[in-house]
Amino acid sequence: MTSVAVIGAGPYGLSIAAYLHDYGVNTRVFGIPLDTWRSHMPAGMLLKSDGFASNVYDPKSAGTLAEYCRERGIPYHETDIPVPLDVFSDYAMDFQRRFVPGLEEVLVTSLTRNGNCFLLKLTDGQEVLADRVVCAVGISHFAALPTELAGLPPELASHAYDHHELTRFADRHVTVIGAGASAVDTAVLLSDNGATVSLVARSNVVKFGGKPEPRGLWEKLRSPSSGVGPGLRNWLCEAMPSLFRFLPGNLRLRLIRSHLGPKSPWHMKARFDAGVSTHLGREIVSAREVDGRVELDLGGETLTTDHVLAATGYYPDLARLAFLSDDLRRSVRSHARMPMVSRSFESSVPGLYFVGPAAVNTFGPLMRFMVGAEYVAPRISHHLAQGAPAIRSRRRRWLVR
Missing domain, CATH: 3.50.50.60 (FAD/NAD(P)-binding domain)
Structure with a gap:
């Protein structure tokens, strides 16, 4: 048994695991590390995100891309030098080895409820009980083919x-x-x-987009920079994503489709x-x-x-998560087939959480970018760490029964 199971080993899953490890929460992480980046993006690609927004996150900011490049003499700039895919992949793998060394390179084939816990079945035949489960699957299940x-x-x-x-x-x-x-x-x-x-x-x-140019104070105030992109709307997406869920449903969908268009x-x-x-x-x-x-x-x-x-993008349809049992899928409140979550990323199924692209209908466009992990990881890990003692007590009572 484990307190928290994290499904997924991309920037969100690794960042959350690094924070939970710092809190001392008993955590197991399942997935192929950086699989989307290493196996499903074209070799030779340059990242769209700037260098300062291309990090995996840990509580002490000790594992940044800038530090990785500095130590190895790799050219780096916060905004002016595009990040090559292979540099980012090597950096993120180094982060995983340093901060999430216990990662288990297996996939989850089934997730069901089991009393007060969740039962995970893995490709290596293991069965794991977890008090809470974080789905950090990125885009891996959501490719949209015309x-x-x-x-x-x-x-x-x-x-x-x-x-x-x-x-x-x-x-x-x-x-x-x-x-x-x-x-x-x-x-x-x-x-x-x-x-x-x-x-x-x-x-x-x-x-x-335009080539980065030096900007004066007025330009910076009028069009602030962010990890999502320049401009006030992008800055709001990064600075205040928790407000997005209060917008009417149709407006949320329109913003998801249109904001930061092609x-x-x-x-x-x-x-x-x-x-x-x-x-x-x-x-x-x-x-x-x-x-x-x-x-x-x-x-x-x-x-x-x-x-x-x-190259027609991704749609976080809950039905595409084949490892979810029918019972869990029916129990998760959704809108336009996307899961809806609380301010702590918890779904309507207590103990089941969704982050990253799967949470875009609640927290907006920020969830489509790896920089969103900087917002998600400290918040969800703090929430999970606070609940750990109560969960353990409830689990013991259930096992006694």
Whole structure:
């Protein structure tokens, strides 16, 4: 038995575990460390987040990316030097070894209620009882594939989440769907790896951010910086995420969809323009297999391609968490299929918590960024540490029965 089980070993799961360890809470962490970053993001990618917002967090701020780079002579700047994916992955793995050495590299296959506790079944055959469970699964279950592509076999259509190495697409024509940072990154890296790349997007323009420039006091006051991005709205998302849950449901959904819309970092524009052709203002009407290739109907235009790669984002649908029992899933209060949680990230099932993208409908766009772990980890760990003695007492009474 354990007091807290953390499902997931990305920036949120590792940060929460580091804080709980500091509190002395009996914690077990399950997951493949940094699996999304190491296996499901394109090799060679540069992070969209600035250096100062690309950390995994511990209570004493002893494991920052800046310190990691300084010790190893790796170029680093808070805002002006993009962070390479491999640098971040190596840094986060180093953080895991230092602050969460007891991580168990197994997956949770089943989570059910068991009296006053939760029963977790793991891929290695273990069964673990936990007083409380934190779901920190990131985006790993939530890839959103357009329905128009659903009938195509995986060798012809896939989601960006399915790929790390893109060398397999050399000398092939690949069509990327989307206009956000993931679509631009994937398209550029496909081109770098020898593919012929087209990008299809509903928007009429692919947007890029501006290059960081020195700013005066007035500019900083008018458009404050944050880990989410520049501007007052972004600053509010990071500084006051607890207010988001008080907004009407339809407004929350609109903000989740529209705030921080598709936009890529400035440093990707030249590479994108040089290597990617575009079909903008277009939607996929239908897609069908023709002689081993894909024929896309774009509404008045037909595009034939070897592979369609959808960089169409993620939707934290509670039903996609296959390890949850039907009983738990039905018991979790949700809105638009997303779990709703308290100010302490606890769901309507006592002892079951959701953080990161799964909590976006309660805490807003901040939960889509790793910098959100800086807000989540100290708050949820303090809450869990406070409840630990009472939980242990209740568990003992239940075991006696």
